[in-house]
Structure formats: C-alpha cells, structure tokens
Amino acid sequence: MPEKAVYGRNDFLDLVAIGTVADLAPLLKENRVMVIEGLAELNSNRRPGIAALARVSRLDAGSYTAESIAFGFGPRINAAGRLAHAYDAARLLSTNNSIDAERYAQALDSLNRQRQRLTADLSARAEAMIDPAAPILIAADKDFVSGVVGLVASRLAEKYYRPAIVMEQGEEVSRGSCRSIDEFHITDALDDAADLLVRRGGHAAAAGFTIRNENLPAFIDRLTALAQEKLGGLELRPTIAIDAELDLDEVDMALYQELRKLEPTGIANPPPIFASRRVEVIHHKAVGQDGAHLQMRLSSTTGSKRQVVPSIAFRQGEWTKQMPQLVDIVYTINLNKWNGRTNLQLMIQDIKPAEMET
Known part of the structure; x- marks a missing residue:
C-alpha cells in the first residue's frame, strides 16, 4: 500500500493567498491573515510553477x-x-x-x-451595440465568448457608469454576466426576473445567469424598466474616496515604505x-494596444524640489488628444520595475484639467 503524503500546516498557504486575491475575495479579517501568511510562503519560492509564472509575469x-x-x-x-x-493552471x-x-x-x-x-475586440463590438x-447596458451576440463576457461587462460598467449585461447567445439558451454600480443591486434585479431565467446567482455588484432565448425580449424589457425606475432620476457619476491631499514633492521612497506597512491591500x-x-x-x-493607456511625467508646481514623477493611467489614452498643461490627479503610489531599474510610479485613478486658483 503506497505511503500517504504528509503535509504541514503551511504547505498550501501560498495557494490560499493566490486563490483569495485572484478570486477577488475581501482582504479583511481571516482572509487578510491568510494572505499575509500565504505571501510569506509564496516568497519562499518552493514551487517550480510559481517561479516559472513569475518569469513570464516579469515579477x-x-x-x-x-x-x-x-x-x-x-x-x-x-485565463x-x-x-x-482550469486543469492547465492546476498542473x-x-x-x-x-x-x-x-x-x-x-x-x-x-x-x-x-x-x-x-x-x-469584444468590448469594442459590445460598445457598438449599446446606447x-x-x-442599463445590454449586449448579446452568438460570437461572444462565455469566458470573457464578465470582463467585457466590467469595462462597459466602468466606462459608462451604468449596470452592464453581456451575453453569449447559444442556439437555445444564452449565458450572461452582469456588472453593476453602487446605486443598482444587480442580483435583486435578476431576482425580480426569476420567472424568465433558468438559473441565476451573484451579489450586489456582479452576477451571472442562464436564460432561454425566447425569454430574452421580455428579460431585456423588464431589466430596462427596473433600471429606469431605480436610476432614472439620478445623476450617475462614479465617486472616489480620497484619503489625503499631497504636494507631488511629498511622494518619495520614504512615503512608499510607510505605505507598504498597510499591505496586503486589495478588495474591501x-x-x-x-x-x-x-x-x-x-x-x-x-x-x-491601440494607444489605450496614458503615460505621463508629472511635476509639482508648488513644491521646492519640483521632482518629476512617472505615472500611468489605464484606459485613459484619449487624454493625449487634449492634454492640458496643468491637471488635478487622483492616484495610488506604486513601484515600477523595468529593465533592472526601480522607480516610484503613480497609478492614476482620475484626471481632470486643473481648477483655477482662487
């Protein structure tokens, strides 16, 4: 009889950390503790698969x-x-x-x-289908791929700040993925259309469902009416909670090292x-790809050092067509490692033309 493998309590904490973060679980309470312990195990680099994955990820x-x-x-x-x-990742x-x-x-x-x-590609096609x-933004097509419809819905919801549903249409049934905004509980909306659905599940911000194609017109009408009832009188604009206002000259490695003490950070x-x-x-x-992102070098106009700090703003490449000389920015602080060099980098969350001084 083969001998049973014996595992220690820490042997799988690295996988626990990967699963917790990659599955977008909240980094609070016991999840946070497990990720802290799991990262320590992950950094011991015992698994050949982790080392190989780090190389292709340039980490x-x-x-x-x-x-x-x-x-x-x-x-x-x-992916x-x-x-x-999924077995490819397990191997x-x-x-x-x-x-x-x-x-x-x-x-x-x-x-x-x-x-x-x-x-x-599918995001561009979905955008062409919506108003x-x-x-609520709804797009459906037989050529949409079920594995990425959630990502496409996320992009639509993020760009237009509306709840979004993207569906892969099959011959008899369609499978949809939903992403929503704070003002609209998407799973409650699906519950209100339960009689039209084969199955459903999710939470306030994200959900999925299966529907028979003959029910699609009624489903779209009902979800649109529900969204109009909940959102029709609101000014839909995303908000960002800012923790502190800084002069750009205050952004330095010492600040970054202090911020590191708050890790791990992530969902919630x-x-x-x-x-x-x-x-x-x-x-x-x-x-x-296609100039989708915006890269900038920024400097303080009020500090004494006038240091120049690099930054990246994902999916904001359109700004290059109308970039003002002075801007107000919202950001997090990160490290960028490239070609053997390590520099501070601002991860731009939002940008607008600078307000006039009063």
Missing part, C-alpha cells in the same frame, strides 16, 4: 505582494479557465518539474495575451488614495 522572485497576484499571477491562472481548461501549480513548469507557464501567458486581445445613455481594503492639484504635465504619450 522579481521573493518580493511578491497581493498586487503581484492580482495583476501578474491571477490573470494568467484565470486557463476562461479560454481552455502548473502542482508540478515539481522545472522544465514542465516553464512550458505550462508559457502556455498560460499565451492564453492571457489571447484573453487580452479577445476582451479588447450609452440607457439606464484598498491602498491609500491621494490627490494632487495643479500638477504640471511635463510629457505625455499614449501607450499599449
């Missing part, structure tokens, strides 16, 4: 954070289930063979790039968000 071994999981490991692991089979995380790990990691990285291209001023426990006013745009350009 430095031994310095993984919750953000490393959220934006490096997580998307690549999730397997979205476009292929990577369970193998003891470094050569196999490298091959599995490369495959997941390739799937993730495919997922990025597909999400961008941005409607109380976000990193501190700062604002700076009348910041000078020294340089700007569109970067990424």
Whole structure:
C-alpha cells in the first residue's frame, strides 16, 4: 500500500493567498491573515510553477505582494479557465518539474495575451451595440465568448457608469454576466426576473445567469424598466474616496515604505488614495494596444524640489488628444520595475484639467 503524503500546516498557504486575491475575495479579517501568511510562503519560492509564472509575469522572485497576484499571477491562472481548461493552471501549480513548469507557464501567458486581445475586440463590438445613455447596458451576440463576457461587462460598467449585461447567445439558451454600480443591486434585479431565467446567482455588484432565448425580449424589457425606475432620476457619476491631499514633492521612497506597512491591500481594503492639484504635465504619450493607456511625467508646481514623477493611467489614452498643461490627479503610489531599474510610479485613478486658483 503506497505511503500517504504528509503535509504541514503551511504547505498550501501560498495557494490560499493566490486563490483569495485572484478570486477577488475581501482582504479583511481571516482572509487578510491568510494572505499575509500565504505571501510569506509564496516568497519562499518552493514551487517550480510559481517561479516559472513569475518569469513570464516579469515579477522579481521573493518580493511578491497581493498586487503581484492580482495583476501578474491571477490573470494568467484565470485565463486557463476562461479560454481552455482550469486543469492547465492546476498542473502548473502542482508540478515539481522545472522544465514542465516553464512550458505550462508559457502556455498560460499565451492564453492571457489571447484573453487580452479577445476582451479588447469584444468590448469594442459590445460598445457598438449599446446606447450609452440607457439606464442599463445590454449586449448579446452568438460570437461572444462565455469566458470573457464578465470582463467585457466590467469595462462597459466602468466606462459608462451604468449596470452592464453581456451575453453569449447559444442556439437555445444564452449565458450572461452582469456588472453593476453602487446605486443598482444587480442580483435583486435578476431576482425580480426569476420567472424568465433558468438559473441565476451573484451579489450586489456582479452576477451571472442562464436564460432561454425566447425569454430574452421580455428579460431585456423588464431589466430596462427596473433600471429606469431605480436610476432614472439620478445623476450617475462614479465617486472616489480620497484619503489625503499631497504636494507631488511629498511622494518619495520614504512615503512608499510607510505605505507598504498597510499591505496586503486589495478588495474591501484598498491602498491609500491621494490627490494632487495643479500638477504640471511635463510629457505625455499614449501607450499599449491601440494607444489605450496614458503615460505621463508629472511635476509639482508648488513644491521646492519640483521632482518629476512617472505615472500611468489605464484606459485613459484619449487624454493625449487634449492634454492640458496643468491637471488635478487622483492616484495610488506604486513601484515600477523595468529593465533592472526601480522607480516610484503613480497609478492614476482620475484626471481632470486643473481648477483655477482662487
């Protein structure tokens, strides 16, 4: 009879941390404790699969954070289930063979790039189907892929600040993914249309469902009416809670190291968000696929150092067409590691032309 494997209490904490962060669980209470312990285990770098995944994610071994999981490991692991089979990710995380790990990691990285291209393409197609001023945004197509409809719905909800539903239409049934805003509980809305659905599930901000195609017109009418009733009289604008206002000259490595003491941050426990006013745009350009993102070099106009700080604003590349010289910005502070160099970087959450001085 084969001998049973014996595992210690910490042997799977690295996987617990990855699962907790990648599945967007709140980083509070016991979740936070498990992620702290799991990151310590993760940074011991015992799994060949983690080392290989770090290489394709361009992450430095031994310095993984919750953000490393959220934006490096997580998307690549999730890409397997979205476009292929989740077992592909399980093989990577369970193998003891470094050569196999490298091959599995490369495959997941390739799937993730495919997922990025597909999400961008389907988002553009979904945008062409919706009325941005409607109380709820609904797009459906037989060519939509079930593994990415949630990502497409997220982009629509984020861009237009409306609840969004994106569906993959099959021959007889359609499968939809929903993303919503604070003012509209999407699962309550699905409950109000339960008689039209095969199954449903979710929470206030995100949900999924299956529906027979003959019920689609009635479903769309009912959800639109519900959204109009709840949202019709409201000015729908996203808000950002700012923790402190800084002069850009105050952003330095010492501040970053203090902020690190608050880690791990993420869902329900976000990193501190700062604002700076009348910041000078020294340089700007569109970067990424189709110039979707905005890269800037910014400087204080009031501090004594007038240091220049790099920044990145995802999905805000349109600003390059009308960039003012002075802007007000909202951001978090991060490290950017590239070509062996490490620099502070602002992760821009919002940007607007600077307000006039009074």
